[in-house]
Amino acid sequence: MTRTQAFGIIRKVLKIAKADAVSAGVRADTNASTRIADNAITQNVRTESQGLWVEVAYGKRSGGASTNDLGDASLRAVVARAQQIAKVTPPDPEYMPPLPGAEAKRYPVVSAFVPATLAQTPMDRARVLASAAAGVRRRRLRLSGAWSTSGTWSAFGNSKGLRAWHRLTYAEAHMTVLGPAGSGWAQAISTDAGEVDVAAVVAEAAGIAVRAQHAVDLPAGKYDVIMRPAAVADILGFVLWGGFDAKATDERRTFLRGKLGRKVFGDNINLRTDPGDPRCPGWPFHGDGLAAKPRFWIRNGVVENLIYSRYWAKKKRKAPTGWPTNTILDGQGTSVDDMIASTKRGLLITRFWYIRDVDPMAPTVTGMTRDGLFLVENGRIVKPVKQMRFNENLVGVFSRVEALGVPVVSGEWGGMVVPPLKVRDFTFTSTTRFG
Amino acid sequence: MNELCLRAIGVARRRGATYADARIVALRHQYVMVEDRRIPSVQDSDSLGLGVRVIAGGAWGFAASASLTKAAIERTAAQAVEIARASGLAKAPGGVRWAKEPVHVAVFRTPVGRDPFPVPVAEKADLLLAVSREVLKVRGVRKCHGYMQFQGEHRWLATSEGTIVESETITSHATYTATAVDGTTAKTRTFEAHPANAGWEHVAATPLLGEARRVGEQAVAKLKGKACPVGRRDLVLHPSHLALTMHESIGHATELDRVLGMEESLAGSSFATIDKLGKLRYGSPLMNIVCDNTMPHGLATRGWDDDGVEGQRWPVIQNGILIDYQTGREVCHRIGAARSRGSCRADSWSSIPIIRQSNIGLEPGRAPLSLDELIADTRDGIYIEGMGSFSIDQKRQNFQFGGDCFWEIRNGKKGAMYKDVTYQAITTEFWGAMDAVCDARFWQPYGVNNCGKGDPMQVARMTHGSAPARFRKIRVGAGTR
Known part of the structure; x- marks a missing residue:
């Protein structure tokens, strides 16, 4: 056309x-x-x-x-x-x-x-x-x-x-x-x-896949984790889409109620929208013709913006934002290899699967690891382990990020620009029967 | 429309297709939304188009177009054959095997008391607003969201084998959620006229307004509910909850395309592999799971699937043993079946048919047993209604489910409400722990109209029925602490 x-x-x-x-x-x-x-x-x-x-x-x-x-x-x-x-x-x-x-x-x-x-x-x-x-x-x-x-x-x-x-x-x-x-x-x-x-x-x-063969059982519990970018993209959406709606937040129905302008996440978390980013371009306008502008949602861990519809923005005397047309989590440059090398005992996660809210007000989510989960010990990948179920609080996860890598485009539904992350004390609650 | 389908098939056959089918689908969707005391959105959409699927050179091709002009139909059919030729570069050994099916020439229509589309929008909006006003009268409720949606699908399917079938289905659904807010959190409670292939009479017969106060009050009660215990409890699960548990842990796990690895790249596969057919103990001897695409009001009831196979009723799990799958014509031979079970559907004219869940559910218990009697027989348990959080691994083994509303059962009595409950289990252990199922008087169907599968993603609808059932010593609370 x-x-x-x-x-x-x-x-x-x-x-x-x-x-x-x-x-x-x-x-x-x-x-x-x-x-x-x-x-x-x-x-x-x-x-x-x-x-x-x-x-x-x-x-x-x-x-x-x-x-x-x-x-x-x-x-x-x-x-x-x-x-x-x-x-x-x-x-x-x-x-x-x-x-x-x-x-x-x-x-x-x-x-x-x-x-x-x-x-x-x-x-x-x-x-x-x-x-x-x-x-x-x-x-x-x-x-x-x-x-x-x-x-x-x-x-x-x-x-x-x-x-x-x-x-x-x-x-x-x-x-x-x-x-x-x-x-x-x-x-x-x-x-x-x-x-x-x-x-x-x-x-x-x-x-x-070759490294993932014949995974062994590992007990559920807390592990330091290295998430490849796909895993980060999988959970990041639950932060942005679950908590940032301004009307719901002002009506005290999201986990960010009363937290606009306050530090909620780790200092190293910078989450933003930039439709012009060539790595993952967003739409330049929203469905009602409103301009989609670059803006931070989280800057240095502080909730800088919520998502305002035109009506709610007018009522609250804010600028309307519309929903993000793309999502960028800034990185820092630590490679996955360096993250592995710095890990005494932890898990390397390829990606997640079937993440769902458990309590959106907490906000806690559950989900499974998928397609390659590896035990890291003393700076080396030592063996594949059977896939695990996690239950985690996302504010906690994005407050315990110890290292961020180079952002790349990844994700299931159109992609986000996200880096790999190393996160301390990630909670797994059960295991499944296969690798 | 049949002539247009036959024109497409003719082009495909002349270009070398050994099999071709053509589907024209007219879709209509109406959506009326309520938020508190306002109607923020009323939308009415329609869509019409043609999908042509062919086997040429032993491989698949599919093309679809919104245009039904002679030129567009011929171009679309030709594209489908061209695509199949390309698929031949990496076709399965021996090419596509296509099971036989008798030729059908017939029409199916959902029995509808009152077509929901001509029902005035104002009548729908008024009902939603009345419900919302009633919910908001409850002290502590701060929000009411809800909607009604109606879907009409008129489908013409022709195959190169001579089948020419037409089916017209209408789906009606209404739902609302009360949100209660206090100083620390927010909790919700939902009520619905579950999605069903039926007309406005389905919505009208559901006490949407009559239950509004109770729904609001239960949202508020959840705020003050006890925290989920951590440990093992007996679970008594209502059909409105079991629908989703069955959907995830049985419905998807017994789709034969998943079992064979054809969905591996996105939705995943299944632990219930074909080497286990006839042997796998899926659950307790009380577990009888039946697929039924002839079920009145079932969302998967449409006469024929998109392979042109007649709707059927068949057991997949009998006395706890896996004995069959949900199949399509391409894959049924892999389990030695000469005929497909008719489980192949597409969500639109623009989508290729893939195996989708049938109407699949748990048969009621044979001995008389009411829900009250089941609760009275439970010493230390939790009773769960409605659907909530749900997650399952890609082979359908490890799952975690929540629900919409939860009550403690203590010494045979339904007691205090819990604010949140999750339970985790391995599929076969969970179904193996089922020790009681209420009888047929308590069997209820629940529709699921947002089942995602396929790549590109398609959204399908199906119905899951059951009576309340009890599961012994299931692990609870791991997801809430």
């Missing part, structure tokens, strides 16, 4: 709609993904989709509708549906009118679109995976994973003249290599498919 096509649709919607305020968004996506399991391609898909959403308001009554049919008749129908809903919906005291056109001047410059990413063909992906699988098979291992590329084109417009446009590409490979009694995992993410070296990802996962 081109910018001209997208804004053409928005123009039509704004013309059709008869309301006090109108906002509309158009989006098109193309997704291609090749999945492999047990050294064979099991799934190979390509999807093209598109969509339009419309929100209209009469005074403080608003309603929304969306469709993926962008024909003229459908545009009229979706506008009519939104209008119909808005007319019968009770007035919302927290309704905020559309932003003015000048908001677009505040958008950060974000470069996130690499056309070559979309030139990848099914045959390109299959060749890479077939070659990788053959190599893994020769080592009597098994390869599972997915190699995916996507493109997104998005336009926004409202009846106050605000217009926004963004496009991005995304390339991601995650690979699990399995031996008879243990597995390893690795991942690479970029806007540029050319920068995702699938063979290197497979090699890294295979290296972990």
